Structure formats: structure tokens, C-alpha cells
Amino acid sequence: MLKTILLPQKLRLACSAFGFSTMLLLGACSQKTISSATPTPPTTPETAAFSPKTTYQIPVDYYTLDNGLKVVLSPDKTTPIVTVAAYYNIGFRNEPKDRTGFAHLFEHMMFQGSQNLGKMEFIQLIQKNGGVLNGSTRFDFTNYFEIVPANKLETILWAEADRMRGLNITQENLKNQQEVVKNEVKVNVLNQPYGGFPWLDMPQYANKNWFNAHNFYGDLKDLDAANLDDVKSFFKTFYSPNNAALIVSGDFDPTQAKTWVKQYFGAIPSADLPAKVDLTEPRQEKEQRFVKDDKLATKPALAFAYHMPDRNTPEYYAMGLLDQILIQGNDSRLYQALVQEKGYTGSVSGGINSGLGNMFNYNGPMLWDGNLIHDNNVTADSIIAVIDREIKKLETSGIDQALLDLAIVKMRSSFYDQISQLYGFGKADLLASFALFDNNPARINTLESEFRKVTPELMQKTLREYLRPTNRTILTVNPLAKS
Amino acid sequence: MKIINIYLLNAALLFSGATALAQKQTPPTGGEPRNFTLPAKQEFTLPNGLQATMVPYGEIPKVTVSLIVQVGNVHETEKENGLADITGQLMREGTTNLNAKQIAEQAARMGGSVDISVGSNQTTISGSVLSEYGPELVKLLADLVQHPAFPPSEIERIKNDFKRSMNLARSQPGTQADTKFRMAIYKGHPYGRDLPTDAQIDAFTVEQVRDFYQRQFGAQRTGVYVAGKFEGSAMRQAITSALSEWQQGPPPRIEIAQPVTKPDMLLLDRPGAPQSTLIIGLPTIDPSHPDYTKLRVMNSLLGGSFGSRITRNIRENKGYTYSPHSTIAPRYRVADWSEQADVTTEHTGNSLKEIVNEIDRLQKEAPSPEELKGIQNYVAGIFVLQNSSPGGIINQLNFLDLHGLPDTYLTNQVQAIHAVTPQEVKDLTKKYIRPEDMTTVVVGDKKVITPQIKKFQAEIKKRAL
Secondary structure (H helix, E strand, O other): OOOOOOOHHHHHHHHOOOEOOOOOOOOOOOOOOOOOOOOOOOOOOOOOOOOOOOOOOOOOEEEEOOOOOEEEEEEOOOOOEEEEEEEEOOOHHHOOOOOOOHHHHHHHHOOOOEOOOOOOHHHHHHHHOOOEEEEEEOOOOEEEEEEEEHHHHHHHHHHHHHHHHOEOOOHHHHHHHHHHHHHHHHHHHHOOOOOOOOOOOHHHHHOOOHHHHOOOOOOHHHHHHOOHHHHHHHHHHHOOHHHEEEEEEEOOOHHHHHHHHHHHHOOOOOOOOOOOOOOOOOOOOOOEEEEEEEOOOOOOEEEEEEEOOOOOOHHHHHHHHHHHHHOOOOOOHHHHHHHHHOOOOOOOEEEEOOOOOOOOOOOOOOEEEEEEEOOOOOOHHHHHHHHHHHHHHHHHHOOOHHHHHHHHHHHHHHHHHHHHHHHHHHHHHHHHHHHHHHOOHHHHHOHHHHHHOOOHHHHHHHHHHHOOHHHEEEEEEEEOOOO | OOHHHHHHHHHHHHOOOOOOOOOOOOOOOOOOOOOOOOOOOEEEEOOOOOEEEEEEOOOOOEEEEEEEEOOOHHHOOHHHOOHHHHHHHHHOOEEOOOEHHHHHHHHHHOOOOOEEEEOOOOEEEEEEEEHHHHHHHHHHHHHHHHOEOOOHHHHHHHHHHHHHHHHHHHOOHHHHHHHHHHHHHOOOOHHHOOOOOHHHHHOOOHHHHHHHHHHHOOHHHEEEEEEEOOOHHHHHHHHHHHHOOOOOOOOOOOOOOOOOOOOEEEEEEOOOOOEEEEEEEEEEOOOOOOOHHHHHHHHHHHOOOOOOHHHHHHHHHOOOEOOOEEEEEEOOOOEEEEEEEEEEHHHHHHHHHHHHHHHHHHHHOOOOHHHHHHHHHHHHHHHHHHOOOHHHHHHHHHHHHHHOOOOHHHHOHHHHHHHOOHHHHHHHHHHHOOHHHOEEEEEEOHHHHHHHHHHHHHHHHHHHO
16 A cells, blocks of 8 residues: 555655755665675675674765865775765755745756756756766755766766856746745645644744744745845855865775866865854753644644754764664654554654754754654643653663663664665765764764763763753644544 | 856846857766676575575675565455555564564664565565674564464554554645546556545454455565675575475465556645646556566656656746656556646646647657667666665565566666667657546646646647547
8 A cells, every 4th residue: 555654744855855856766765775895796695704793984085175175085886886975064044034945945056057067957967977866955054966877977076066166047047946946845845734844843943043943945935035146145155165075985996086076176266154153042941832733634743852962972972872762663662652552653753853864964953853643532741741751761760781782783773774875875975964064074984982982871961951841842733624 | 256157147147048158168978887787696495485585785784684475455355445554564563472562672683673564566574684683684574474463452553553644645635646546547456446444444353364364475475585785694594494384375466457548637626725736647568568668768758857858848947846757657567657746736737738748749759869868878877776775676676576577677678778769769659658548637726727627628639630
């Protein structure tokens, strides 16, 4: 019939969160894939014994061009394909106040023409060379990526450099993409039951700082108001090599790749970057609750969100493990309680940056959240009581080493899934995030050891400070449609 | 500072559209293509008829195992609408050895979960775990499929969850359109059934579930697929010892549908909708037909890729939509072709008209060799990607098994993709993609779109003259 239905936008977002296109690939959204740093696999199953401590190392060659462009090379000979990803350190949080949705609209403009590639020519170039492409806008970056046959690396580097050098956009192209983006908002939000719930709504309710708390997809009138001057100044402000990272992963020769990167990107001038926006959120001291009317939904829904510890602190890693224990997988405390035991719902989904990424690819305040759709005869309070009970249980009985170890196994496994996503694009995504935000893409190989440093005591401390009811926002959907 | 760039943008501002530019550079062509070979597979069959296929792929220490049983909604009688789904869901609720919580905990200890999904032809029981736990995962999945407890204590909850998810599905315009379309094309066959109602779901009993399982499940209908990084001999042994004792069960059998080709316009009212969700299509050939790969190439050129003609037209030129695409949906021995899009309400009629215009254009004039070559490269590139992940590899192999295709279907795929000629693309469009025979479904604001639809229908009539 239908596979277990998640929230509809989840399905779409898996394919393209705030993205340029839904047409990247055929088949499932989150294709699992595998890549490696060793030669082509043998033709018969090998007979090596596995130790439970098998560690998987990702090659990371990191350097910066004179113009400030960060470059990461990560060779992998599993399949004769290469991934090229250009990440710009500008996400939807940072867009101008009178132009909600502009960072994402601009992302669309990056496909509309550069000096040597007219409208549609970039897309046609990738396709006719046997590749796929997409772009997306997230909290703290906008990305553009291509996955192509290995022998086409130079072609793609040339093309990606062409649009980093400058755009060539007409009023007609802008108008066209304004219409396309408005249709994107309609199909993903306005014409869907639970549209925007909770991924687009929750930040607006939970956060206090406008940069973290506005409508990232954009009000339709703001989208209409955008003009060519906006496009021009946005590009000039944010789209320079010293505000970007370029990732090449897959089957390529690093020496050759370095030559091409220098040849095509080396001469693009850097720019003065604007001062960093203050993204800080005040400490939340009181629980807040909100209700959203939904005229297309037939059943009530509930979402909860807690402010996260700062990225890369010991508590942040502890929170990653709490996420595994509480909400990830069918063995998780909340699934067992809300689904298996109480029967309030068929599935609970959520996590860290769950609607628009993962726990690694953002750089600022973030939420840990969860959501479920339930029946009319179940009250929001009874759901919240269960959540409180489960968190309380962890607090009173403590988290022992055995439970920590289980969380680490789950974390390791989901990390491998993450780097496998979309033919290894997931690996490029993490490398880009770590280059842009931490200036250290090699972090990708030390994440496991960071999680292993977490102690039962730290778990307790993190739970008490961050999973307190006064640190949370509850959002419920009031369904107005007839079943 | 980007002098050149500012100049260019200014030029664009001044001469909106007509940018007078210097000679453009052409992209570097790239090097010689590398050899791509399909990952090697190891196959064996157990005495009870269960088939196993193992494909080592990559170095990331994870392995995916899928038990795929040829049982789905297609095996339900009219009175059993949704019973396959309930059976699959209840299967996860416990075996004669483990309850649901223990199953979830076991899977989590291996770094995975057990997923059961029920489709129209098949039920898939699968998991993806850290490599060292591969044999244990086989044991767990085998327990689920062979010794389901179907606990009576859980059926009400499972039914309730299923009702809720069907309820949600019925409120989504995409599902509404898709259901309506299927019901028209596959009328009288399980493929053409409506989503199960609350009353239908409420009526199911544990006895019915057990009976359905007994009648439908068994080794002869099952394939087990392993892909990723694993130890071959240990996995083979695990499969053999865990699944050899299972009942043979019934032989594979799917009742072949007789699709309906009928020009029809079906409107579903969604008052106030800012968009219309539309599907326009007709029955077509299935993967066992010699023209199938050629038709896939044609489809990619017409509407099935980002650079396709319909997408260029209604998205990148006119801005009517964000999400247009055409697909060939293969069922079993039947298939359908359709173009789907969510379009601005005001342009519902125009969108339909442009879709038909693009079909007509391809029927009348063969594409240029360059345009076709580009699409062939794209389809061949996608084929490489489809075989570059454990999940993708399993999908490909299962596709062969379900549709009864020989290995050569995959090994000759790239060659077959490149063999299509421009003239053939034109002829295939004429033969298989006939607007005058299409069923159209539109979910939208009836009040606003009815006049547009009437106008479109008049144009289609004129076109036939």
C-alpha cells in the first residue's frame, strides 16, 4: 500500500530540503550508499574477520587557496564517480530582514546563468555528461553539488567556478524563479496538511532572535518584492571564495585535481565579508505552548523542542547520545512509550536539526525536537506527561555504561548511513560543514572518540540542564478538516 | 573586487535578457571514461526454493539484508483491502521467541532496526547493521518471517495506526490524485483499489491475518538479498541454517491486470487550493517488453529528467510549477506512463496544454542527435549510480527477479540505452504516448479551474481533427 507514512514534508525534505529540484534521482529519497578509501572490491566475498572495533578512516586532504577558498579532497575508489560540492557560508538565518526567503530564492538564481553558461546550460551540461545535481538552503549554508562519472571532474570544476566568478541574470529569469519558488512553497507547505509542521514552524515559536525565528521559506509578498539589485548585492556580499568551501570526493587523482582547482578557482577575487550576525538566543526560563490551526489536517499533532547545548561542547556530544536513547529507532524510550505501550501514535520522529539536516551540519543555536500525529481522543497533556515520565526515568535511574555503549553503537551506525547518503554525498556534506564552521574537516575521523568521552555523569548533567520542561516549546496542530 | 561581475550584472539590468557578451568559453570535455562493471554477485538456492543473492560492495562497515516475499496488496481479495499491510505491520509485533520490544532491542544492539514495508507486489523485511552483526541480523529477520506470533493483544493498536495513516494519506492532494488515477487505469484489479476505509480496517481479525499468512507466505516466493561489507561464508551459513526449514509455501503468482485505456477527465474538488495537482497518462509497456529501455530513454527526454522538455517548458520557461516529472511506473506485466505536477491554480489549463504540446512536438519531429546523445549519457549515468549503493544494488536485483528478466537486462543496459535512434524516439512517442487516449486527474479548486479545463478539452478535440 503505502510505506509507513511520516509527516508528508519529511518525505519531501528527505529529497530536497529547501532545494532547487525534486528531480535529482529516481527511486527512494535517501538512498543508502557506500564509499571507501581502498581499491575496487574483490569479486568474491572476502573472508576477513570483523572486530567490533572496526574503524573506518576517511581520507582528508585540506588546504586553502590564496583567495581564501577552502578545499577538501577525499579520494575513494569504490565506484568510478566523483562528487563536487560548493558550500557557501550563508544560510537562511542570515537573510535581510525585509526579504524573508531570499537566501533560498537566491539559491535558485545560481542555476539561471553565469558568464559562460546561459540559463539551463549548467543543468544540461551536468546531465549530458551523465551526472545529477542539486542545491539546497539550510540554516548556515547554501550548497550546490554534482555527482558525475569520474572522467568528468575537470568539466564540473570549470562549471562550478564559472558561477562562483559571477552571475548573469535577467529580470525574466528572476521573475520565472519567483514563480517556481512560490510553487515550491505551495507544494511543500500551503497545499499540504501539516505543511511546514514542525520543521518550518518550530524555530519561529521556540526562538526569540529574529535571525533564528523568521519564516525561512519566505512570505509570498517578500518573494515577489525581490529585485535584480537584491540578487546582485547578495552575490557580492556572500558569494566569494573566502566565504566558501569546495569538496571533491570519489574516484580521482589528487595531484591532478589540485592543478584544476587552482586553474579554475585560483583567480577568483576574494571579497570583504560583512561582520558576523549575532545569533545568540537567551536562556529559556519558562515553558511555552502554541496552537496552530490547520484547515487541511484531519488529526491533531504535537511537536516539542528543547534548546540544544552549544555545538562541539561536551554537553553537545552527550545530547547526541540522549537523542539516540530517547527518540532514534524503535527501541528508543519515546517510541516504546508512545507507540508500543500507549498506542498514541504509529511513529515518533525527530532529532537534532531533524527537519533540515543532522547534528553536524549547522553552526548556531539549534533545537532537539520530536513530533507525532495522534487521534482526537488523546490529549496533548497526556502525551507531554509520557515525555516527562521518560525523561524523569532516565534522570532518576541514571544512565549506566551499558546504555551509553548502546547509544554509541547506534550513533556509529547512523553516522555510516549519513556519510553513505546519496552515493557518498553525505560525506562531502560533513567535510564541507567541518571546513566552513570549524576550519577542520579532519574532525570527521575523530567524532567517534568525542562520543566515547561522554560519561554517565555528563549525561545526567546535560539532561538536567537541557531537558528541563522550562527549556521547551510545545506546538500543537488543531485540525480543521473533516476526516 | 569583482569588476567584471558587476559589469555583467549591470549589463543584465540594462538590457534585460539581451546581454551582449564577449565570446563564451566552452567547458573542458573531460578525460576517457573509466570502466564500470556491475558488482559481482554470488547466488544460491535452498532446497525449499528460497533464493539468496549476495553482493559485496564498498568498505564502510555496514551490511544490508532484505528478505523480499512476493506477497502484497495484489494478493488480497476485494474483501481483504489492506490485509497485506496489517499482516506486515503485525509481523513486527513479535515472534514465537521474541516480543516487539526485544526485536527492537536486538536490532538496536547491532546498530540497526527492522523495517517491514508492504507494497502492491511484495513485502520487504529488512535491516542494515554494522558488518560484524550480519549473521545475527539474518537470524532475526528469518525469525520474523517464519515464526510471527501475530499477537492478538496488539491488533487493535496496529489497526488504529493504519487507519490514522490512511486518513493522513487521504488528505494529501498527491495521494488523492494518484489513487484516482490508479483506480481508473487498473479498474477491477487490486492495483486499482481505493485506500482502505476505517470500516474495512476495523473488520480485520487476527484469524484473518494468520490465514492470509498461511496461504501466501513461504520460501518459494522469497528472495534474500545481502549487500555491503560482510563475510561471505558466515552469511551463507547463516542464511542456510536460518531459512532451510521454512515451509515451501505457494509458488509465486500475480494476477495480471488488464489496464483500461480511456480518454477521461476526472476532477476532484479541493476548495481554495493554491495549486492544482495533476496527473495525465495512460497504460504502457512493462519491463519485459523489448521496447522498454528505449521508452525509458524517450521518457527522460520528454519529462523524466530536470533537463527534459516538459520541465524546461512548464517550470524553467513559464514558472507554472516547481515539481513536474514524468514516470513509467512498472507493476507486474503492466505499466503506466504519466506526467505529474503541482501547478499554480490560474495555470492549470495552460499546464495541461503545454504538456500535450511537448508530446505533439516529439511525435512530429525527431530530436537532434545531440539532444538524444545527452539524454542517453544521463540515463547511462543514472544506471551507474543505481548500482553504486547496497540499497540500489538490492533494488536492481529484486527488479530482475520480480519481472522475471535475465541478467543480460542489466549487463546490456548501457549498450541498450545508447542504441536508441532519434527516429525511434519519435516513433515510440507516437506509438505509446497518445494524448487522445489519456486519463487526466486534477485535484484543485473546481470553481476556478473548470472553465480552464473545458477550454483544454476543446483544444484536445480540435487537435484530433
